[in-house]
Amino acid sequence: ADDVLILVQVRSVLFHEIIRALIRAGVPTPGADRLAVTTHIGVLDMMALGDVLSNPADDLQLAALLRSPLFDVSEDELLAVAQPRGDKRLWRPIQGSDIPAVKAAYEQLYGWRNRLDFERPFNFYADVLYAGGGLRQMRGRFGSEIDDVMAEFLDLALSHEQSPQPSLLGFLAELRSREVTIKRELAEGGAGVRVMTVHGAKGLEAPIVILADAASTERGRDRRSVYLRAEPPLFVHASSAATHAPATTGFKDEADGDQLREYWRKLYVAMTRAEDELYVTGYLTKQGKVDGSWYEAIEQGLGPLSESLTDADGNTAALVYPRDRPAPARLKPVEVPADFGGMALDFKPLPERKPRKVLRPSSVEAPSDPDRTLGTRLEQGLDPVTARLAGTALHALLQHLAKVAPAERPAVAARALPQLLPEAPEQHQVLQTKALSILSRPELAPLFAEASRAEVPFLATALHKGETVTIAGRIDRIVSTPEGVLLVDFKSDADPVMEPARVKPGYLTQLGLYALVAKQLFPGQRIEAAILWTGLESLLKLPDAALAEAARGFTIR
Known part of the structure; x- marks a missing residue:
């Protein structure tokens, strides 16, 4: 395949059909030498995923997403689940479908909705493409060119996060307003059949x-x-x-x-x-x-x-051409010498792969339960999934409403909650009232001021009980002032405490690890950690000694 170069005059429909035919026939090809990123079918599938997770009522995008390589639901399977369904949204019939491909798609989408981070599209899409195997599935349909497309797509997502108010919906709107094209270098061999324009092939053979x-x-x-x-x-x-005009016809002829x-x-x-x-x-x-x-x-x-x-x-x-041409010469057999001069090839076995152990500060004490503990009085009586989603929605409100003028916060919250928590509309007013109350308290104002940052992820390598581990976490709020750095974690316990000695050991370990990592991020500065009890709307600062004792046994490398 590396010996073949297919040339066209322009990138017409034929150009793309040739690449598609090569992929379907299993012939290696690096794909197109120039790719329109924002209109590429793979990026459109990623945008459909964002649309569906933000608004499951978008039937057209949901149907397109099911047919994408991410789920590969067949036309017949999609028709079986979509018709007849009356006036129901497509999300409902796929929820109860017993078709294996449709059922698997619903479970995957439901899991992504529960973990969706509304501020950081890069983290979400990187997880879908790599941890979720989405890139591997797309490569099977689109070929190796999808690697470059998705790399540029993630670069765009990372750039969007530098904007004043990054969000998944904002990222999707930005993509639809832009035209991004990447030029790929296909001069090197080894990738299969190259398909190029004649102009792009200058200098190649x-x-x-x-x-x-x-x-x-x-x-x-x-x-x-x-x-x-x-x-x-x-x-x-x-x-x-x-x-x-007659006087200008010569210009056209020329x-x-x-x-x-x-x-x-x-x-x-x-x-x-x-x-x-x-x-x-x-x-x-x-x-x-x-x-x-x-x-x-x-x-x-x-x-x-x-x-x-x-x-x-x-x-x-x-x-x-030509009519008279010599017949292809037969290849002469190559005699392989049996004696290699006494040199034996000794291949040592590969070292055993050691999987990386990942610890999350919020679940060190209870590794089997990686989710946040959400047990507020507001959420009592809710099922566990809705309770987690309600807690996530409250976090999102506190994160985003802090950037909005106080007079506009009620209206913004009312518009945001149907997107953040469509499963429990009866909780919208409760969550809105709670978020606005916390943000209005003068003693909590520094937590949401310009010197603070929300949802800050980190990854650190540490030694724990003689074993190398990776600590992966996300700090709800970091406040940096001339006096030092304050780390804040939101907790929604049904029975909050205001005495540090009564704080749960798991919480102390979590905040202790946050402080341990923050000392590496902010060398020479005083590090403090606190819990914001959303039920009491009060801040509890934890003693340095208790944090150090809770993180004993961990050493950042």
């Missing part, structure tokens, strides 16, 4: 070159409507031949002549890319003619000197 659209001409491609002259200074606009000369120069470039074999083919235009095309010129020049091959019906199937 390959043993086998195929001119895939040699029957096409330049006629009708040039949409030029502006003609410039330096002497004398002249600007002419004519959108078509009919709009030209431009058409330049275009035609460039057309034939590109034929020279295309033919000289072949080191050994050149295949000339193409598809007929609507007129069914090859007049004035590369194909006609090559056929007229080489046809009389070529051998005509016919098919079973006696029709000409191909012309092979």
